[in-house]
Amino acid sequence: MERVMEITHIHRDIKGAKIGMWLFLFSELLFFGGLFLIYSVFRYSFPEDFAKGSRELNLTIGTINTIVLLSSSLTVALSIAAFEKGKKSHSLFFVFLTIFFALLFLVNKYFEWSDKIKHGIYPGSDFLTSISRGEASFFNLYYVITGIHGLHVLIGVIIFIVMFFIYLKEPRKKISLWGSELKSLKGKSILGIEINENVKEVKLDIRLIEKEEIVKKVDYTKLFNAGLYWHFVDIAWIFIFPLFYLI
């Protein structure tokens, strides 16, 4: 049987996937680190102006947003825990809730920003060019940092919508047998294909009937990594909130 199978060997390395995500988060950390660096330099130069600027931000909306984002971090964790226990519908519900909280955060942000813009406080406005350098820098940084954070929230929303549809179809497994694993099957047949030396790889695409106890770690790696990303976005906000609203 001269037959070379398709080469898309799917290895599933959970630990590797996690390492990949952590490395990506390192790079994100440095990205936000740069922003905080700029913030700290300006704050060092204009401490009074920054304090004055922070009093003009709406503490209530900021606090609500902090609570909303913290809750969404919780729902992600709950979603992963539910998946671990094989409770798919619970898990999907919590993913849905996360999307809801994330959107709520963005809506709040929208109101907060549009309120400021209505008062003429936005980058390049006449008002900002008329006030002191320090205060203008405060608002510039406010828009840049919360804007970039908001962008991350938006990306998170997209990720979780994708996750929702991926896990709607899960658990579904692709199994591929390769090399040494195949040797043990030599001479046997799988689904009508006889396994001899010429078969390099066998790919099985199996849809498992939903049965709670068969959910393995491998199945929720994507959700886990999405969760890691989301916790990062949350933690970034935990730093942004006091820097702009509280101190």
Added chain:
Amino acid sequence: MEVYIPYYKSESKFRGIFSWIFSTDHKRIAILYLVTISVFFLVAVTLGFLMRIELMKTGKQIFDARTYNQVFTLHGVIMIFLFVIPVIPAVMGNFFLPILIGARDVAFPRINLLSWWLFLSGGIVALISLHTGKGFADTGWTFYAPYSLRTGTNVSLSAFAAFIIGFSSILTGLNFIATIHRLRAKNFRWFNLPLFVWAIYATSWIQVIATPIVGLILFLVILERIFGIGLFDPSKGGDPIMFQHIFWIYSHPAVYIMILPAMGVISEIIPTFARRKIAGYKAIAFSSLAIAFIGYLVWGHHMFTSGMADFARIIFSLLTFLVAVPSGVKVFNWVATLYKGSINLKSPLLFALAFIFLFSIGGLTGLINGALASDIHIHDTYFVVAHFHYTMFGGVGFGFFAAMHYWYPKMFGKMYNETLAKIYFFLMFIGFNILYFSMMILGVMGMPRRYYDYLPQYEPLQFLATVGSWILVPGIFLMVFNFVYHLFKGKKAEQNPWGGVTLEWQIPSPPPAENFDYEVVAPDEPYDFKKIREKLKV
């Protein structure tokens, strides 16, 4: 019986060109990078060549001043972001890293493909920015504020192109780190990894940690241009010096993203062609990490004349000197490896030796730049231009050419013409030195960099430099011809034409689709030439 099918013939669900651009095979992706990067490289070489013609004599030759500014920016952006930074990790790293550690692919094959797509998109965005708005940025590749915020040219799009390419670089880096950690063959200890792997490992960490910062700074320039935010624009209360700090916090480590892989290549070639165990394996491995680490602490030396506290300048000057130590360790170890080796003077070794020579000049002139007092004199002169061309072109460029000659038989299964290779090697080497050494003298005489026109006393040396480019550039094109022609007409390469001992020489040339069809066992020692020497009776 196993049927051997080279990677470029193996079947997949796509046909024709799609079997390449949608392939997740690390070797095919490496070839994709090779093709795209080569095209960009030749474009940038041509731009550099045109600049040399413009500067041949005083006054206008072929460009007006504005076009000249755009041409040197484009030359810089393409060379830095699209050639020098990605070339060795993306081409050689992708092709050989998994093979060298006995893996079948990288840890995230699909992310690997995504990196290439991002790289290509970045290149295309750069092309678009060339033809839209008021043309390509005229800021130099550094995009220094406040000029980059105020110029009417298409800076936003050009910076966005670099931003996308930076993202591709991060993904490649994290992929390699995960691969080295997770996919080493059985029994592969850290200290019997080939040194190229160590170099790529150190590079990948810089890519992951440093690239986001340049991404950030470019992103902020874009935001500032679009929304009129005033973080760096002094007229809006911003601080342009801060731009320089943050830019160089990344871009100085990026210099080591460029040079470390080239050093890794040299560490592979020297033992193979000296047929001798590399001297000071661990010293070379650790010096890679040391360079990566110290590289973070020296950015301030780009800003000695920008206004910094004297004390900070002294500290940065001192730290800059420290980078020379691990670099020196490497150079001494390479030379020590050659000592009493049975040297096989083939073109890869020639290029490697040229690397050592040119990089040493580049490195030592780096000390002159890093020394606070002398830097004040030569800052922003042609001396700096000559210095970084010696390190970037003489280092990374020649390192890459060495790698191409070394691994070409393995990658394509064909041999290039060795005599021709030697001919153009000397053309390139001589042309290179005429071109850039003239610049070095010009710099000491006081010729500022980036200037469109100059005083008549610089004319003889400027002319000489241009003559150098007339020797160098034909050499480069001969090399490209040698590779492309022999891809089709070359002799078939053996499995191990140079007598190498690392894992890639133990599989057929070109490698089969999944690299190894046997269980890979790591060597006890990475560079053990005993058998090769016995066979050759040397």
